[in-house]
Ligand code: FES
């Protein structure tokens with residue numbers, strides 16, 4: 733009796749032992765939160781980064797994914813990838829690289845897309861918080 737091998741072993745590894753699961757306080761100034769959904773299936777992924785303000789390096793990352801095995805594996809893998817990277821480097825991560833590492837089949841490509849989108853969304857949120865609040869100028873300034 734042989735079951736069809738639906739998932740690559742790396743997916744199973746990340747799925748059964750996901751890295752960096754959890755939450756960061758999204759109210760913190762150095763935390764960026766990305767929340768994305770996959771229109772194809774309705775799965776949802778939340779990914780948060782905490783950034784070293786001086787170096788711009790991602791020092792912590794957490795995720796929570798309500799979705800399929802490939803989506804969980806993709807987010808787990810991507811948290812390993814971005815930790816210790818700069819925001820620019822994190823933005824350069826392509827879903828194709830995730831899909832390749834995890835050997836995702838074509839039908840599961842959108843799961844890795846979710847991880848790429850989640851990173852982009854987290855960086856965007858972090859940056860939107862960085863917008864320097866100019867000191868309010870008096871009426872005569
Ligand atoms: Fe059901 Fe992704 S489609 S979990």
Ligand code: FES
Pocket residue numbers: 770772773774775799800801802803840842843846
């Ligand atoms: Fe939709 Fe995996 S099936 S994220």
